[in-house]
Amino acid sequence: MKKAYSILAYTFIIVMAFVTLFPFVYMILASLMTFQEATSIPPTLFPNEFQWSNFTQALAQAPFDRYFFNTVFVAGASTLGTLVTSVLAAFALVKLEFKFKNFILMGMIALLMVPYEVIVFTNYQTIAKFGLLDTYQALILPSLASVFYIFYLKEYLTSIPLSYYKAAKVDGCSDLEFIWKILIPMGKPALFTMGILSFINGWNAFLWPILVTNSKEMRLLSNGLSSFATESGTSVHLQMAASTLTIVPILIVYFIFRKQIIRGVVKSGVKG
Amino acid sequence: MKKFTRYRAENSPQAWLFLLPSLVIIAIFNIYPLYQTFKLSLYKGSLNNLTFNGFQNFQVVLQDPKFHTALSNTALYAFIVVPLGLIIAMFIAVTIYEKVRYKDFFETIFFIPYLTSIIAVGVVFRFLMNGDYGFINHLLSFINVGPINFLDNPSMSITTLIIFGIWSSLAFNIIILLSGLRNVDQGYYKVADMFGASKLEQFIKITLPQMIPIITFLSIVNFISAFKVYAQVYAVFNGKAGIADSATTAVFYIFNKFYVENRYGQGMAAAVILFLLILLFTLIQNYVLKRISK
Numbered sequence: 001m002k003k004a005y006s007i008l009a010y011t012f013i014i015v016m017a018f019v020t021l022f023p024f025v026y027m028i029l030a031s032l033m034t035f036q037e038a039t040s041i042p043p044t045l046f047p048n049e050f051q052w053s054n055f056t057q058a059l060a061q062a063p064f065d066r067y068f069f070n071t072v073f074v075a076g077a078s079t080l081g082t083l084v085t086s087v088l089a090a091f092a093l094v095k096l097e098f099k100f101k102n103f104i105l106m107g108m109i110a111l112l113m114v115p116y117e118v119i120v121f122t123n124y125q126t127i128a129k130f131g132l133l134d135t136y137q138a139l140i141l142p143s144l145a146s147v148f149y150i151f152y153l154k155e156y157l158t159s160i161p162l163s164y165y166k167a168a169k170v171d172g173c174s175d176l177e178f179i180w181k182i183l184i185p186m187g188k189p190a191l192f193t194m195g196i197l198s199f200i201n202g203w204n205a206f207l208w209p210i211l212v213t214n215s216k217e218m219r220l221l222s223n224g225l226s227s228f229a230t231e232s233g234t235s236v237h238l239q240m241a242a243s244t245l246t247i248v249p250i251l252i253v254y255f256i257f258r259k260q261i262i263r264g265v266v267k268s269g270v271k272g
Numbered sequence: 273m274k275k276f277t278r279y280r281a282e283n284s285p286q287a288w289l290f291l292l293p294s295l296v297i298i299a300i301f302n303i304y305p306l307y308q309t310f311k312l313s314l315y316k317g318s319l320n321n322l323t324f325n326g327f328q329n330f331q332v333v334l335q336d337p338k339f340h341t342a343l344s345n346t347a348l349y350a351f352i353v354v355p356l357g358l359i360i361a362m363f364i365a366v367t368i369y370e371k372v373r374y375k376d377f378f379e380t381i382f383f384i385p386y387l388t389s390i391i392a393v394g395v396v397f398r399f400l401m402n403g404d405y406g407f408i409n410h411l412l413s414f415i416n417v418g419p420i421n422f423l424d425n426p427s428m429s430i431t432t433l434i435i436f437g438i439w440s441s442l443a444f445n446i447i448i449l450l451s452g453l454r455n456v457d458q459g460y461y462k463v464a465d466m467f468g469a470s471k472l473e474q475f476i477k478i479t480l481p482q483m484i485p486i487i488t489f490l491s492i493v494n495f496i497s498a499f500k501v502y503a504q505v506y507a508v509f510n511g512k513a514g515i516a517d518s519a520t521t522a523v524f525y526i527f528n529k530f531y532v533e534n535r536y537g538q539g540m541a542a543a544v545i546l547f548l549l550i551l552l553f554t555l556i557q558n559y560v561l562k563r564i565s566k
Contacts, residue, residue, distance in 0.1 A: 006371060009372060012364075012367055013371075023396045023400060026399075027396045039404075039405045043405055085293045092287040096284045096290070104291070114302070114306055118306070119306050120305075121526065122304075122309050122312065123305045125305075142301040144297045203389070204389040206390070221389070225391055226391050230510060236399050243395045246391075250389070251387075255380075258380055261387070262379070262383060265383075266451040
């Protein structure tokens with residue numbers, strides 16, 4: 001009886017793992033097929049010969065190298081900005097006492113409840129008013145600070161005893177020195193997780209880039225891929241190559257930093 | 273006698289300096305747009321030429337049959353995807369936690385969809401769900417089902433969207449549930465084993481009650497994101513709301529009003545309605561789940 005349960009459990013989990021993984025596996029396989037193989041009936045599972053030229057063809061039809069650079073640059077700059085602003089703000093909220101502190105905290109908690117989709121369209125108008133449509137600034141500026149990450153970091157830094165700060169003060173350490181020499185080294189695990197999560201979010205963002213960019217040169221991978229899927233029509237093998245280009249870099253990051261990423265998501269509870 | 277003013281080393285107005293960068297960005301991109309959303313919902317006309325319109329926008333939106341479709345699609349999606357996604361994720365998490373070796377391996381696999389671009393995955397799903405050469409129809413043909421026209425049949429659109437929604441929601445649920453299972457006090461199970469309770473009894477009497485806070489959290493987070501469903505639709509129907517707008521959702525409606533039709537007032541009125549619905553629903557759900565856990 002116990003054995004039967006065990007077999008049932010393994011069957012179930014392997015079927016579900018297959019369902020989860022198959023789209024990715026088949027995406028990579030199909031990215032190496034010829035058009036005939038990719039659209040054959042019944043479907044081909046393995047390409048006869050690896051068609052690496054699909055990737056160069058996809059690159060020739062849409063500037064994925066440019067999208068790639070844009071995505072790395074925008075996600076990187078946003079992440080760096082978020083880290084800097086969050087460290088400064090979290091320091092003030094954790095280690096300093098000042099008037100209206102509670103008011104600021106309450107205000108931020110209230111802001112956390114506002115759905116992104118409710119403010120994203122009026123943000124678009126703000127960017128348009130600034131005359132920044134279709135620029136890197138438009139893509140980066142709104143994500144230079146995040147209430148969510150300030151709170152995430154604040155929770156973590158609370159565990160550093162206040163006496164450290166007082167002792168540093170007595171020794172004549174300035175606030176910035178304290179942040180640089182004590183807060184950042186001690187907060188490293190949280191900062192690291194935050195950095196990866198924010199980078200991945202930036203990588204996969206798509207509603208905002210769709211709104212604020214219109215020229216090909218400014219697109220990111222996500223909206224670049226989406227318009228490529230429209231333009232390339234039935235060339236599914238090229239679409240699979242382009243999807244592979246979008247997904248595989250993140251998979252590599254994931255396999256390297258698996259533990260930190262999972263722990264970070266569990267702790268922060270952000271649904272992607 | 274001179275009164276001592278209370279001196280505290282950490283009473284420091286320079287805090288504002290450290291908060292300034294964040295506050296500026298938050299003020300411009302979080303607070304101001306919220307104010308604008310509410311304001312615009314009461315106005316009509318182009319952005320340079322706004323005229324006050326009272327609650328007319330709300331009337332128009334509330335009477336728009338397209339908005340009704342969008343809302344009912346959104347509700348249908350939420351009420352199917354969230355419970356099913358949670359139940360399936362619960363089965364997977366419990367199986368990984370209790371029955372299977374190589375837990376890390378399976379955890380790693382099941383988490384992948386959380387990280388991958390929904391747009392890219394959508395492109396892949398369109399390929400897999402193709403009515404002619406799609407792999408899913410090929411698999412279905414073995415059990416004599418189909419071929420099913422997942423993508424170009426208006427009456428299939430929502431089902432397709434729901435399948436995709438459940439698939440993409442599992443990863444987050446599984447990871448959070450697993451972390452919850454790991455935190456259940458093992459002592460309870462030992463005692464239960466001693467008294468000869470079956471595994472099923474243990475699950476219902478020990479695991480589930482202990483997991484209530486996590487399930488509450490997950491169902492609220494899931495419902496909120498289901499009410500805002502947009503990325504999944506955009507991804508699986510390649511930028512459209514399904515064939516003949518058959519899978520249009522609330523956020524899609526807002527997007528179209530605002531970005532395509534340039535009826536800003538009506539778009540923002542719909543956004544305000546959605547915002548209030550989400551708030552209301554979160555409060556009700558919180559209340560109900562609290563009652564249940566008592």
